[in-house]
Amino acid sequence: MAETTEKKYITNEDLRKHNKSGDLWIAIQGKVYNVSDWIKTHPGGDTVILNLVGQDVTDAFIAFHPGTAWHHLDNLFTGYYLRDFEVSEVSRDYRRMAAEFRKLGLFDNKGHVTLYTVAFIAAMFAGVLYGVLCCTSVIVHQIAAALLGLLWIQSAYIGHDSGHYVIMANDWYNRIAQIVSGNCLTGISIAWWKWTHNAHHLACNSLDYDPDIQHMPVFAISTKFFNSMTSRFYDRKLDFDPVARFLISYQHWTYYPVMCFGRINLFIQTLLLLFSKRKVPDRALNFAGILVFWTWFPLLVSCLPSWTERFFFVFTAFTVTALQHIQFTLNHFAADVYVGPPTGNDWFEKQAAGTIDITCTSYMDWFYGGLQFQLEHHLFPRLPRCHLRKVAPVVKELCKKHNLPYRSLSWWDANVLTIDILKKAAYQARDAANPVVKNLVWEALNTHG
Template sequence: MDFHFKQVDSVESNQIAYILTCRTTRLRPARCTSHLDQIVMMQSADALREKHPVLSSRQIEGLIAAGQHILIIHQKVIRVDSWIPYHPGGHKPIQHLVGKDATDEFTVFHSEETQRLIDRYQIGRIEGRWRNFVPPIQGGQFRPYEDSLSDSKQTSTPGSQGPDTDNRLDPVLQAATDLNSPETMTFLDSETKKEISLTLTHYPPLDETTQSDIIKKYHLLHEQIQSEGLYNCNYLAYAKEFARCSLIFTTMLFFLHIEWYITSALFLGFFWSQLVFAAHDAGHMAITHNFTIDSLIGMTIAAPIGGLSLGWWKRTHNVHHTVTNLPEHDPDNQHLPFFAVNHRFLGNLFSSYHERLMPYTNAARFLVAYQAYLYYPVLMFGRFNLYIQSWIFLLQGQGPRKGLAWWHRWYEIAGNILFWTWFGYGIVYSSIPTAWNRFVFVMVSHMVTMPLHVQFTLSHFAMSTMDLGPGESFAQRMLRTTMDVDCPELLDFIHGGLQFQAIHHLFPRVPRHNLRRTQKLVLRFCQDVGIPYALYGFVGGNRKVVGSLAEVSRQAAILAKCQRTVAERGDLLYGH
């Protein structure tokens, strides 16, 4: 049946006209409602187009040049300046996505409920493929927008939008500072270029067609993971973990009671290690997928039971997931003076996370020379460093002060006080008789967590640390910078999901107990798009990490020799 409508100016007018037509033609209500919904949707879409105009890359560049935080999500231009103070994940991850298509990062990190809220920050839309800018925090240069200037071909046509080239200085030169001598920069630049060239030979090319194909197939993979129910949490598995941890803690108390202090300390360290896995899951909202509930679970495990701060961990970890393994930006890679995981640390590198220079001091020169030998001994003291970092974070109030997470700081401070009450006073001071036994108990219980710190570093220390530019897809970057550990399913409880870090980086909110099933899907994806999937046994992975650290030590020795040679030539030249 044909329907004829006069031109109307609003959705309401269309509704009235359509209802009258339905009555006069005696259409069935279901048919009427269906057609009415179509009209409302068409009118709503038109209204949205008028409300959110198409913005060109030059216009968006101008907004960023004016200091605004602009992201592209699902073809929508999102301005998040007003949201940043309330963002539970901190401001740094957002800053690293300014000027970029952040669809993948936003989708895998946030619940569907949160994703629906993003529309309130939309100021426009784009058409066609978006070409990423380098964010300001990473050295991106942005030009102010002038209305009188033409946008030429970048005015939101079906073609690609964005800068024609990397909108920053040569990434190799970006790390240079006045404190680096010319010979130092020449050596570091040469090593960087060699590593980039080597990396490019092992991974798919960075052209738009190839990377767009990877993105498209990554989206299909994500849809398959959702359709197979892999986001559904296995609560029975967590019940078993709770029972296991309770048994371990009870065993610790038993040996403490009969004065087997070293044995008791071993069980306490194992108890802490096992609990960390659940705290990690909660920090990613991978248990209930509810921010408040998972945060409460994670903070309760971390603070009153473990003496740590989940808020501090999330502040660093969210940045780590956004800029994985980039020396200048990833805090999980910045361990001077103890470790230099990349030759770039052999110069004076500026950390965008800590907002300060990381100088390559004399102490660093000495320690880096032996870092392959010091790797395991240093990690024995890793838990003590976590205490320090947690208290700095809490006392300085570095976490969110507004929004849903405003109360987290106070909960964690109270929790840490409770921890030092039951552990420091109740166990160490009151239950162990001598100073020496107390010292041994503390050291053993903390050093036994060393394998956990090995697991933390194993996934990334030996992987690529090169910045291949803003055109690399999220999926390729995560797989290029992350290693998985092959282990039998029987030992999954020992690794706690950390053996699937590459899978986890692709889909951070997938519950840990579903990662092994997810791995099979990711393997097929990697074969389809031609991205190598790094998978090593635990021993092989450790060998690769130690070998990588030794290689940086070798590079440090070569650099030191070059510097001495140049200095000696200078002395001869000037007669000193």
Template sequence: MATTTKKEKNYPLLPRREIESLISEGKQIIIVDGYALKLDAWMQYHPGGDKAIQHVVGRDATDEVNGLHSEEARGMMKRYRIGRVEEGKWKNFLSPIQGGYFRGRNEEGEEWESGSGSEEGSSVFDEGLRNRKGGSSSASSVEEDEGKDGMAHLDALTKEEIKLDLQRYPALDTETQERIVEKYRELHERIKGAGLYDCDYKAYAIEGTRYAIFFGLFLFFLKRKWYIPSAVFLGIFWHQLVFTAHDAGHMGITHNFQVDTVIGILIADFAGGLSLGWWKRNHNVHHIVTNSPEHDPDIEHMPFFAISHRFLQGLRSSYYERVMEYDAAARFFISVQHNLYYVIMLFARFNLYRLSWEYILKGQGPKKGVAAWHRYLEFAGQVFFWWWFGYGVMCRSIEGNWNRFWFLMVSHAVTCPLHVQITLSHFAMSTADLGVDECFAQRMLRTTMDVDCPTWLDFFHGGLQFQAIHHLFPRFPRHNLRKSQKMVQEFCEDVGIPYALYGFVDGNKVVLGRLEEVARQAAILKKCRDVFMEGEKGKH
């Protein structure tokens, strides 16, 4: 609990029942440093979008807020305080966007209890994930009992995987989770004290030189009509550039919101054709509800991929606000997803163009406040990108339609390692929902893995190889991530949380194993349904 000043002591004490009633009326109440914040007025201004706030309504979001926001932003949030909460650990509600129920003022009923684990889906990262070539024990039993209902089989998998996560990770009781929170905050202070939040601008000078070389080689070969080498270097330029846009989106360069955002837009929109605003809205939700099948847009890739058997039930995405149907297209792609993984990754950038324009044209970003003008800068950036790339390069500089086609395909396919890297750190990890009692640090480490690589290859991975550390400290400058790895490992050993670290090749094997496992579950589900339907026909 944070200490309060004399002025802050004037805030009234809000009983838990009062906060529940306010949320039932549609108020956006979160808990930060022992205070209740009412964020209704801030929703339309929030640069990270409204969804990120909605997912922490009714919860103690202290670590999420501290991790994702600058000191200036955190100071600004104090104006939204409406009261204090009772001393001791706040017992989280399940937020409305995630299906939580809140009693109104005059509504009777038992006190809402947060469970130690929900009945929702899960997957685990353990040795079994790589070794289960023939499927899990529950899968085998279903194949023996082909008449068993397919949904019952999926529910059994859900419970089994939650059980495995509960066995592998620290207990969800209050004492254990409070100790993890305390140790995590101590680690945060150690990292700040070591100066690791200070950006290494010399590293960016090297980055900028590398970008200029790649772009120069792209132009050099383009002028000589060597289209394939030109396309390769343009793709490498885009691949490398995204890492700095990621840094800027997290305010990891200058730590100034406006400056870093403009840097990010110049890189992402003007040079790469991708919307930084879309990325921030999407990515902030990802950092809050990492690897949740219903809520994390970074793992919602139906109909092409399903990394959890729960997608086979047709889940509703709270981010896209639609049901992700397990339809005919999904049944086909998921049945072969482990074979098509790298092929689809070759074309992933095209989908990002679509999402970027959708975000800008639909006005999904803030319409008021300090971030409102970013939409117009992004629109200008998109026009500029399609002018220099779409018209200047594709139409004016390349001769012949086949040359244009191959230039387009090659330049975009070269960015494939970036998309593999992004999915690598999460596709192989747990998708289990262990309930609202799990603290931020444990949830991040349970759903994210790091990739081991030699120091000289850091430029290739661009900091994304330290995703677990990045999820613990999102605003951390990426050139300092490796320096903090030992401290994070010590923290994990101290609190008993497994630190997932794979080599790049082994990590890819684990991802392919996960995709193959879900494909196998899809085949079992189809078999169960076919048997069930035949049985029903026989009754008539």
């Protein structure tokens, strides 16, 4: 008779000790895995693992990975199990919900949204080319600029969806879609987006870990930024110096104008990453895509008859894309924030607290790219956008069951609430009693529009 191997156990306290470079352990459903080497080739980057290392990460793993990923865990298994492994009622319900969606085939059924969007983008691009190259009317040129801005918005949604691998089953096709929709059409590196966006999803609305709400010195959505906290994502101090105090004091007035020029900052962020010493996946491919953008876009603008028209063409296109920048901030600026790293045992709670949905009719879903269902997307980032409206009532009921926030506001109300948050922080920034550090060096290039 074969001898039964006795299971080996460690405690959560023991697991937390394995959180240093070269000794990185995580737990998934009570089994402990060594990811010290895997982190170097992890498709989602090292940041997401480093932020949760030494913890049980079951919910985050379920959210980000397809069913096939479970098979890769066997090679990382340490042989240990968690002795004090517990699952909260919220997590149980979340996992049941994810399993039910998987049984229904929602993660695999991509729908035809991407096909329609790509056709729409192609039609708009043809319209832009016709308006600029074949017409002499200033009004037509402005319409073409507005179309270009709308094209950038829709192309960014394709880049976002392909970045989450929810538009095609083949990874290589998804990567091509990422480069074309992101780098080639919008001039924003998909490598930069994935680097910051994965960290944002994991540490949603953590003041010091979520790069998407670290906008010092231009914006501060919380007075906690007045303590000059350190960004754990950028490993840089966010100084609340006199320059930051001045800018933040008027942030409720500058919010919309800054959004109109936020795209410039994204261009800069792209170049800073691609020229940095960081390990950048597909760096050459990302460079090639950026070169494509900076070839066709300047050439298109140069075809306009005067510098005045060229300026207003670019300005109009940027202003239209400001709608998307505003939408992204509406989803998070007025939500709950916290300080510190994300934790693995309150995944659902943190996502519910840190997000705000935008209420709209179904025929406007194309405009918002599915991201009006921000909580649903954060809970299930691999869920194709065509299913987000379907699952929203189920998510809402689960939030109600566990007394968690489920906020869905109209576009207008979300704007009012966001401006109110900015205004309150602005008034407190003006308070002379708040200390200001003496260092005037500030990292404006590391804000995000």
